[in-house]
Amino acid sequence: MGSSVKSGSPITTHVLNTGDGVPAARMALSLHRLDPSMAIWNLITTENTNEDGRCPGLITSDGFVPGMYKIRFETGQYWESLGKSSFYPYVEIVFTISDADQSCHVPLLVSRYSYSTYRGS
Amino acid sequence: MNRLEHIRGHIVSADKNMNIAAILPSPLTTHVLNIDHGVPGANMTISLHHLNPISSEWNLLTTRITNDDGRCPGLISKESFIAGVYKMHFETGKYWDALGETCFYPYVEVVFTITDPLQKYHVPLLLSRFSYSTYRGS
Numbered sequence: 001m002g003s004s005v006k007s008g009s010p011i012t013t014h015v016l017n018t019g020d021g022v023p024a025a026r027m028a029l030s031l032h033r034l035d036p037s038m039a040i041w042n043l044i045t046t047e048n049t050n051e052d053g054r055c056p057g058l059i060t061s062d063g064f065v066p067g068m069y070k071i072r073f074e075t076g077q078y079w080e081s082l083g084k085s086s087f088y089p090y091v092e093i094v095f096t097i098s099d100a101d102q103s104c105h106v107p108l109l110v111s112r113y114s115y116s117t118y119r120g121s
Numbered sequence: 122m123n124r125l126e127h128i129r130g131h132i133v134s135a136d137k138n139m140n141i142a143a144i145l146p147s148p149l150t151t152h153v154l155n156i157d158h159g160v161p162g163a164n165m166t167i168s169l170h171h172l173n174p175i176s177s178e179w180n181l182l183t184t185r186i187t188n189d190d191g192r193c194p195g196l197i198s199k200e201s202f203i204a205g206v207y208k209m210h211f212e213t214g215k216y217w218d219a220l221g222e223t224c225f226y227p228y229v230e231v232v233f234t235i236t237d238p239l240q241k242y243h244v245p246l247l248l249s250r251f252s253y254s255t256y257r258g259s
Contacts, residue, residue, distance in 0.1 A: 068227060076234075087233050087257045089206060095225050096214075116247075116254030119225045 008056075010064040010103040013071060015053040019111035023053030027078040031058050034068040041070060070094045073108055075115070086112045093117050145195065148202045149235075150243050151209060153191040157249040161191030165216040169196060172206040179208060202238045209233075211246055213253070225251045233257070 011031065015024035027049045032041040044063065047055045076089035093106055105120030149169070153162030165187045170179040182201070185193040209231045217224035231244055243258030 089232060089234055092230055092232070094227060094230070096227050114254065114256035116252065118252035 008103070009058040010061055010100070011058050011069065011071075011097075012103065012105045013049075013055055013058065014105070014107040015049050015073060016107070016109045017053075017111070018109050018114075023049070023051065024078060024108075024110065025049055025051045025053055026081070027053070028074040029055065030072045032070040032072065033065075034070070036067070064097070064100050066097050066100050068094065068096050071106055071108075073110070075108075075110055079112055084112055088115065091115055095119070145198070146241075147194065147196040148199055148238065148241050149197050149207070150241070151187075151193055151196065152243070152245040153187050153211065154245065154247045155191075155249070156247050156252075161187070161189065162216060162246070162248060163187055163189045163191055164219070165191070166212040167193060168210045170208040170210065171203075172208070174205065202235070204235050204238050206232065206234050209244055209246075211248075213248060216248075217250060222250060226253065229253055231255050 013029070015027050015029070016022075017024040028046065029049065030046040031044045033044055034040075035042050044059055047058065049055055071093050073091040073093075075091050076086055079086040088110075091108060091110065093108065095104070095106060097104060103121060107117060107120060109116045151167065153165050153167070154160075155162045166184065167187065168184040169182045171182055172178075173180055182197060185196065187193055211229040211231075213229050214224050214227035229246060229248070231246070233242075233244060235242065241259050245255060245258060247254045
């Protein structure tokens with residue numbers, strides 16, 4: 001296990017399927033950072049959530065700088081793989097990191113017809 | 122006086138430029154609630170976009186500001202409301218900025234799929250400085 005994973009990603013997420021009351025396993029998601037000068041989103045990483053609905057190692061401490069970030073959750077594909085439809089084809093959560101010394105937890109609680117998120121630590 | 126005329130009387134007295142189409146019930150509605158303060162999210166800029174399925178580009182349909190009740194009456198007309206993918210963009214950062222506070226979310230975008238435009242859809246936003254939620258209502 002590399003040192004970047006041992007020290008833990010400063011951005012973490014946890015996806016919960018509140019419709020079924022289980023972690024949302026094997027949901028594809030991607031983390032992006034906004035390049036303010038070009039006004040484009042740069043892809044940092046693409047991952048699938050594990051059995052617990054988490055993605056360890058999203059970003060390294062070195063890569064974690066202040067700025068605007070976005071996590072895109074492929075919720076539509078996730079519900080489709082369960083044989084269900086959903087109101088949301090995907091969910092994007094855009095957030096601002098002003099202090100890169102703090103870690104930041106961006107969970108997603110999702111059902112077929114609702115979702116919520118909050119800033120955790 | 123029927124109910125529509127009664128309602129129109131309230132609205133026209135406030136803005137004589139508002140046309141009839143704007144006050145007929147929109148098949149798509151929203152409601153912004155500031156759950157930090159327990160008040161409607163008034164004076165928030167929001168915009169509605171429709172995804173062009175061929176070009177995969179977002180077409181801006183309308184830009185509005187929520188009223189004192191956190192709502193935007195007449196968001197879209199029945200004629201314009203077709204099946205497809207829509208996006209509602211909420212200027213949450215600017216909203217909290219106007220209240221002298223910071224917010225974790227510079228903006229919120231809710232992307233949703235309309236399969237049956239004959240139904241009514243309600244896409245509310247319950248917002249605090251460090252959390253938000255949305256659901257499909259009617």
